[in-house]
Amino acid sequence: QVQLQQWGAGLLEPSETLSLTCAVYGGSFSGYYWSWIRQPPGKGLEWIGEINHSGSTNYNPSLKSRVTISVDTSKNQFSLKLNSVTAADTAVYYCARETGTKAPFDQGVDVWGQGTTVTVSS
Amino acid sequence: SYELTQPPSVSVSPGQTARITCSGDALPQKYAYWYQQKSGQAPVLVIYEDNKRPSGIPERFSGSSSGTVATLTINGAQVEDEADYYCYSTDSSGDHRVFGPGTKVTVL
Numbered sequence: 001q002v003q004l005q006q007w008g009a010g011l012l013e014p015s016e017t018l019s020l021t022c023a024v025y026g027g028s029f030s031g032y033y034w035s036w037i038r039q040p041p042g043k044g045l046e047w048i049g050e051i052n053h054s055g056s057t058n059y060n061p062s063l064k065s066r067v068t069i070s071v072d073t074s075k076n077q078f079s080l081k082l083n084s085v086t087a088a089d090t091a092v093y094y095c096a097r098e099t100g101t102k103a104p105f106d107q108g109v110d111v112w113g114q115g116t117t118v119t120v121s122s
Numbered sequence: 123s124y125e126l127t128q129p130p131s132v133s134v135s136p137g138q139t140a141r142i143t144c145s146g147d148a149l150p151q152k153y154a155y156w157y158q159q160k161s162g163q164a165p166v167l168v169i170y171e172d173n174k175r176p177s178g179i180p181e182r183f184s185g186s187s188s189g190t191v192a193t194l195t196i197n198g199a200q201v202e203d204e205a206d207y208y209c210y211s212t213d214s215s216g217d218h219r220v221f222g223p224g225t226k227v228t229v230l
Contacts, residue, residue, distance in 0.1 A: 112166075
């Protein structure tokens with residue numbers, strides 16, 4: 001059964017770069033899209049973007065200018081970088097797997113990481 | 123950008139039926155997924171591809187979709203079903219995913 005384990009810095013100052021990595025264990029890495037999702041305190045879920053094993057990416061238009069998602073197939077890992085963070089980027093960040101019978105043009109999350117709390121404060 | 127719409131809250135008594143709607147212009151062409159999130163926990167998939175239930179999800183959870191509205195139904199809601207529920211889908215381009223704003227379900 002596939003498991004996602006994520007890690008990264010939990011406390012950042014404004015203008016720094018958020019960096020998180022997610023490792024995939026126990027399942028196939030290729031053939032899926034891998035995504036990042038976040039949830040500010042007390043608010044709803046927001047899709048950040050996704051990547052496949054070939055490095056093909058899709059991003060949320062509202063974050064696209066600041067986001068980079070990359071993949072390391074040799075380690076079955078994918079990473080998120082979000083630059084120029086502000087307090088509005090404070091959130092729990094989740095990595096996740098996307099799948100579906102009509103993937104990649106129509107897919108949803110079926111496996112979630114444990115979440116990482118990232119706080120942006122001076 | 124593409125948006126999904128959900129009611130902010132739904133309240134039912136134990137044993138009653140809770141229905142949560144999700145509206146979006148691309149839903150006639152794209153699947154809806156539904157997630158349950160309890161306080162302090164990661165979301166859990168309860169319905170995928172409009173009406174399919176993952177293994178381990180109780181049969182009281184069901185989904186449907188008609189036109190621009192997808193619906194999550196909890197038949198015989200239980201106290202343990204109290205949670206936030208989010209719909210999730212894809213825009214018409216097929217490149218961007220979006221969550222609905224979430225619906226808080228209260229069972230009391």
